[in-house]
Amino acid sequence: MDLAEYRRAAAEWLRDNVPADDQSGADALARAKEFMARLYDAGYSGITWPRQWGGQGLTQAEERAFAAEARDHTLPTYVFSIGLGMTGPTLVDRGTDAQRERFVRPLLRGEEVWCQLFSEPGAGSDVASLQTRAVRDGDTWVVNGQKVWTSVAHHADWGLLLARTDVEVPKHRGLTMFVVDMHHPGVTVRPLKDMSGRANFNEIFFDNVTIPDEHRVGEVDDGWSVAVTTLLHERLSISAGVGMGGQKDNPATFEALRETLDTDDPLVRDQLVELHIRTRALALFNQRLAQETRAGIFPGARGSAAKLLLAELTMFQADLATRLTGPESVVGDHPLSRAISLAPGMSLGGGTNEIMRNIVGDRVLGLPPEPRMDKTVPFKDLKVGTQG
Numbered sequence: 292m293d294l295a296e297y298r299r300a301a302a303e304w305l306r307d308n309v310p311a312d313d314q315s316g317a318d319a320l321a322r323a324k325e326f327m328a329r330l331y332d333a334g335y336s337g338i339t340w341p342r343q344w345g346g347q348g349l350t351q352a353e354e355r356a357f358a359a360e361a362r363d364h365t366l367p368t369y370v371f372s373i374g375l376g377m378t379g380p381t382l383v384d385r386g387t388d389a390q391r392e393r394f395v396r397p398l399l400r401g402e403e404v405w406c407q408l409f410s411e412p413g414a415g416s417d418v419a420s421l422q423t424r425a426v427r428d429g430d431t432w433v434v435n436g437q438k439v440w441t442s443v444a445h446h447a448d449w450g451l452l453l454a455r456t457d458v459e460v461p462k463h464r465g466l467t468m469f470v471v472d473m474h475h476p477g478v479t480v481r482p483l484k485d486m487s488g489r490a491n492f493n494e495i496f497f498d499n500v501t502i503p504d505e506h507r508v509g510e511v512d513d514g515w516s517v518a519v520t521t522l523l524h525e526r527l528s529i530s531a532g533v534g535m536g537g538q539k540d541n542p543a544t545f546e547a548l549r550e551t552l553d554t555d556d557p558l559v560r561d562q563l564v565e566l567h568i569r570t571r572a573l574a575l576f577n578q579r580l581a582q583e584t585r586a587g588i589f590p591g592a593r594g595s596a597a598k599l600l601l602a603e604l605t606m607f608q609a610d611l612a613t614r615l616t617g618p619e620s621v622v623g624d625h626p627l628s629r630a631i632s633l634a635p636g637m638s639l640g641g642g643t644n645e646i647m648r649n650i651v652g653d654r655v656l657g658l659p660p661e662p663r664m665d666k667t668v669p670f671k672d673l674k675v676g677t678q679g
Contacts, residue, residue, distance in 0.1 A: 327401020343397030
């Protein structure tokens, strides 16, 4: 079908299938999985993913057309956002054929939920300082350690785990990536509450957890290059809002305030124009990066620029919403209170704004990098995070 027909069909499907009622409650996960199955069976999950691994094999044009129609809906897909935007694309790029065959289609249909296990108490933005260890024992690996700030881990069936496999080499060179069963004995997940009172992220403990070598992603001790792939997809997906379920929670829409805003005030109009310009510029930048990625052009550190732009835009939205509506917008059941309270987290998750600026300055603008003495020192000799 042509693009216009595709978009009309997508609009009709969304109108008939997106739940109109509250998507929270005890059975929210089951209902979200049912929705993802319908989404996949209708051809709208994994639109540009390779057909041989369960995707639809279509183009960015179809994906943009569907996204444009989905903007006005709140899709119950947040719990799948890590799999759709980060771990799934990593498996497509770096996994074995057996791993793609086993994991990609169930991920796209919402049959299995994924999380990403990178950050630790002593290794946040400096992920390469992580201390979770994986020790080889024949055809298996034994994992011990802790991860933290892991989104949707309390719902996850599988996780993409970055662990240290060699302490005798510099920190970036002794890491290996694994797929870990989140229901395996020895995996303990503890939810953590944010300021909104919800628990969307967690801390996880690994106590002698065994992983078969067939679940290793990439070569032994080459996990950092796999992690770079994941981080690229993470920053692109965060900036593009992949799997986040529409924009009803986004202050940029101002849907709840449309009738109360004084748009005759020139200062208010100026602020809304600025918001529109920033939002549109980021959307176009993301579109360009996505097109380049599909064409085989590696966006590299420019993905960090997109993530930085989104973090700054999110704070601008929250600040503008607060100034336009007053203190009541951040308390009680105000439609904007949750979005405003979550806005600061965007400047932390996926790498802080400061780290993003360092990456852009170093790898995009070619500025002199900050002095780093730890890149050539064996990890066992470093005093990083909670080590030493």
